Amino acid sequence: MCAGSHLANRELYTAFIRIFSALRIVAPKNPTDAPVLDALECNRHKTSLTTEPKEFKVGVRVRDRGRLEGWMGGSERRAGGL
């Protein structure tokens, strides 16, 4: 069993919340770059136990540049000296 699973869970929660709060994920410009959305067909290795998605692209758009720059500036102030 993973000794860090609870920490990992909280870290991933925080990371995803930050990404989705700051950015809007949009479809790729070229439709052939879109992710495969079928749970079996998306897997690069058909026989693997875990999923490693085939390569795909997405676009990212900043939701609110002023707030994003504020959040990033706050992080730099808190962690810049580390």
Ligand code: HEM
């Ligand atoms: C997304 C993040 C993580 C994933 C996907 C992950 C996944 C795993 C997996 C699959 C195992 C093997 C479990 C088994 O043998 O049944 C494992 C073991 C372990 N993980 Fe993680 N882990 C993550 C984060 C962390 C973190 C953040 C820490 C520590 C801060 C950590 C510490 C450990 C330790 C010490 C073991 C060995 C436990 C043992 O064999 O007694 N892991 N992890």
